[in-house]
Amino acid sequence: MQEREPISIKALKAGDRDAFAAMVDAYSPKLYKLALRMLGDPLEAEDILQEAFLKAYRGLENFRGGSKLSTWLYRITANEALMRLRKHELDTVPVDEPLLLDDGAEIPRELKDWCCLPEAELMSAEAQDTLDIAIKALSPTLRAAFVLRDLHGLSTREAADVLQTSEAAIKTRLLRARLQLREILSSYFSERMERLSNV
Amino acid sequence: MSEHSLCQEFLSQISDYLDNNIDPLTCDELEKHLVDCPNCKIFVDTLKKTVYLYQQQEADINVPSEVRGRLFKVLSLDDLTH
Ligand SMILES: [Zn+2]
Numbered sequence: 001m002q003e004r005e006p007i008s009i010k011a012l013k014a015g016d017r018d019a020f021a022a023m024v025d026a027y028s029p030k031l032y033k034l035a036l037r038m039l040g041d042p043l044e045a046e047d048i049l050q051e052a053f054l055k056a057y058r059g060l061e062n063f064r065g066g067s068k069l070s071t072w073l074y075r076i077t078a079n080e081a082l083m084r085l086r087k088h089e090l091d092t093v094p095v096d097e098p099l100l101l102d103d104g105a106e107i108p109r110e111l112k113d114w115c116c117l118p119e120a121e122l123m124s125a126e127a128q129d130t131l132d133i134a135i136k137a138l139s140p141t142l143r144a145a146f147v148l149r150d151l152h153g154l155s156t157r158e159a160a161d162v163l164q165t166s167e168a169a170i171k172t173r174l175l176r177a178r179l180q181l182r183e184i185l186s187s188y189f190s191e192r193m194e195r196l197s198n199v
Numbered sequence: 200m201s202e203h204s205l206c207q208e209f210l211s212q213i214s215d216y217l218d219n220n221i222d223p224l225t226c227d228e229l230e231k232h233l234v235d236c237p238n239c240k241i242f243v244d245t246l247k248k249t250v251y252l253y254q255q256q257e258a259d260i261n262v263p264s265e266v267r268g269r270l271f272k273v274l275s276l277d278d279l280t281h
Contacts, residue, residue, distance in 0.1 A: 021271070021279040028270060032262045046266050050273045057274065111241040115248045122252060131256055150250050151257045175214040182242075182249040 007069065012060055024053055027070065030152060031077045037147045038081035040136050048084065052077040067161055074154075074162040078144055085140040114189035121192060134184035138177050145173035146181070205232050209239050217247065 007026060011019035031052055036045035055076050063072055121127065135143060141163075148159040149170065156174075160167045209232055215221045216229055233240045271277045 017276060017279060020274070021276045024270065024274065024276065028267065029262050032266065033257065033260050036260060037257075042263075042266075046269070049266070050270055053270065053274055111238055111245070113241045113244060115241075115244045122248075123255070127252075128256060131252060135253070146253075151253060171214065178214065178217075178246060178250060181253070182246045185249050185252070186245055 009063070009065055009069065013063070020057065023056075023069070023073075027073050028053075030070075031073060034074065034077055034147060034152065035081050037135065037151065038078070038140070038143060039084065040132065044084065048077060048080045051080050055080070068158075071158060071161050074148070074152075075164070078148075078162055082140055082144065089140075112186065112190035112193060114186065114193055117189060117193060117196075121196070122189075127188070127192075130185065130188045134181050137184065138180060142173050142177040142180070145170050146177035149174050150178070206236060206239055209233075209236075210242075213243060213246065216243070217250070 007023050008016075008019055012023060028049060032045055032049050035048035035052075036042060039045055039048065052073065056073060059076070063069075067075075135146070138146065144163055145159060148154045148162060149156065154162065156167045156170050159170045163170065209216075209229055212221060212225065212229065216226065221229070233243065268277070268280065271280045
């Protein structure tokens with residue numbers, strides 16, 4: 001996001017509706033994408049988006065400008081998403097930080113290099129489904145770190161600010177998320193490579 | 200250092216390596232290792248590709264116009280949609 005805030009905080013706090021509408025238009029795409037990635041469901045993503053802006057509206061008077069407007073909105077949205085995921089977890093098996101590779105893990109031998117697969121193969125509908133399944137398999141905190149850092153391009157510092165944790169925690173979560181996703185995609189694409197070579 | 204411990208060393212810094220977050224000297228060392236170690240090379244390549252595929256997928260996500268419309272309505276801003 002831009003360094004310079006294009007929306008006047010002063011106008012927002014004064015209840016300027018045009019400024020609020022401008023803020024909604026400026027940030028709703030990013031917040032919607034975050035919610036969609038976190039929940040994996042368009043209806044829930046829309047719900048979170050609405051809830052986040054309602055909370056932002058009610059909380060504007062408390063916004064101190066200590067962090068950027070974008071960070072503040074990201075935080076409201078991420079909290080809302082994580083809260084819902086926690087509610088879901090109560091109904092299902094708890095998925096707390098499952099780790100396929102621990103920090104002291106070894107690089108597995110005989111790795112398959114699936115990078116060279118044709119674009120059509122990497123972007124197939126089945127491959128896209130596998131991507132979705134893999135990201136949903138991450139624990140919510142790992143997923144949040146991955147989405148904010150790798151998909152939204154936030155810095156470690158900004159992501160830590162949004163998720164109210166330390167930069168070290170963000171780094172660890174990002175590493176674990178990336179490794180876990182690679183592991184799942186690798187087993188899928190390796191199998192595809194084998195099937196293609198047997199045709 | 201044995202070949203094995205070099206791989207461990209590499210894995211421990213792989214995220215920082217991906218983010219260009221290591222000093223040039225360590226980076227050189229890691230890249231030298233990548234030339235000699237096909238396994239680590241594949242590992243880092245597939246890790247990069249994993250992130251890349253998600254970024255590609257992300258680029259295709261948009262806010263549907265109905266979602267925007269309903270959002271403005273919920274916020275009582277629907278007179279301001281244009
Ligand atoms: Zn190696």
